[in-house]
Amino acid sequence: MNIDISYYDDITSTNEVLKQMALDGAQSGKVLVAWHQSQGRGRLGRSFESPKGGIYLSMLLDNDSTMLLTAKAAVATRRAIEQNTDRKVGIKWVNDIILNGKKVAGILAQAVNDKVIVGIGINFCTDIDALDPAVRDIADTLYKKWQTPECDAIDIVNTLVREMYDLASEKGPSWLDEYRGASVVLGKKVNIFQAGVRTGSGIATAIDENCALHVLDEKKGEVILSTGEITLRLS
Ligand code: BTN
Numbered sequence: 001m002n003i004d005i006s007y008y009d010d011i012t013s014t015n016e017v018l019k020q021m022a023l024d025g026a027q028s029g030k031v032l033v034a035w036h037q038s039q040g041r042g043r044l045g046r047s048f049e050s051p052k053g054g055i056y057l058s059m060l061l062d063n064d065s066t067m068l069l070t071a072k073a074a075v076a077t078r079r080a081i082e083q084n085t086d087r088k089v090g091i092k093w094v095n096d097i098i099l100n101g102k103k104v105a106g107i108l109a110q111a112v113n114d115k116v117i118v119g120i121g122i123n124f125c126t127d128i129d130a131l132d133p134a135v136r137d138i139a140d141t142l143y144k145k146w147q148t149p150e151c152d153a154i155d156i157v158n159t160l161v162r163e164m165y166d167l168a169s170e171k172g173p174s175w176l177d178e179y180r181g182a183s184v185v186l187g188k189k190v191n192i193f194q195a196g197v198r199t200g201s202g203i204a205t206a207i208d209e210n211c212a213l214h215v216l217d218e219k220k221g222e223v224i225l226s227t228g229e230i231t232l233r234l235s
Contacts, residue, residue, distance in 0.1 A: 001165055003029045003161060003165065004029055004030050005031040005033060007034070007035075008032065008035070009035055011037055011038070012037065013038075013039045013040050014032040014033070014056050014058035015041050015108060016041065017058075018030065018060055019112050022112045027060070028060050028062045030059075030060040033157055035055070035153075036052045036056075043095065043106070043229075044196070051126060051130065051131070053124060054122060054124055055120075055124045056120075057119070058119040059164055059165070060115055061115065063116060065211075066109040069118050070118070071176070071211040072167040072170075073118045074095060074107060074179065075182070076164040077097050077122065077160060080157075081097070081104075084150070084159060085142055085150050085151060089104060089182075092185055092230075092232075093183065093204070095108070099140045099142070100140050102140035103135075104140045105121060118164065120160065123140065123141035123142065124141065124149070125141060125145060125147070125149060126139075128144075173209065176207070176209065179207065184232070185204045185213070186204050186205070188204055189202070190203070190215060190233060191230060192217070192225065192228060193228055200219065200220060200223060202217040202223070203216045208224075212224050215230075
């Protein structure tokens, strides 16, 4: 696979620009990295605030399940952070990377024709206090503004891109064990949300081979989630 990375100081959205490139014939291996996005996209049609200080990248991959590629991207992001920094991060099903109980990175996978775009936003040295109040309390950053990063953002980009393309071609299940081992939800009480509405709650019991989350719901018994979101319950 020929990896071809383009860097931008400023972009609308790396996912959106890469989507147009894919429609114009770009090949798997094309990667866009930006240091600021004016129209960052999040999951479920939300926007993704993307100030300077963060790392915003999108990778074009051969067609596969967006669910599996999202989970593989979570593993690749965790590896990239842990190989380049002393930070220990977990994965909150399905697409959030968690540091100190808060979100430090998010992933958005989108199918485009016969390809998939995987976009990842990482709070590298992001000014959390300047974020929208709705996300400020649930977000963290690898480095605070007064801290000197142990690595360049580019080191994280390079590791992440390499790990993601390696994982994308991996057929065996070992990466899934890594995903499960890094999970911050397995064995925990969770609330289930579908389209923003709470639909149940229970204990997260398993992540299966399709990366669906199994929850033992207090009212409905076993629920298998392949869409939607969960939040951790404190009691
Ligand atoms: C989420 O947590 O809701 C997913 C956030 C994904 C954000 C990344 S940043 C790079 C890429 N470009 C975008 O517009 N979105 C993704």
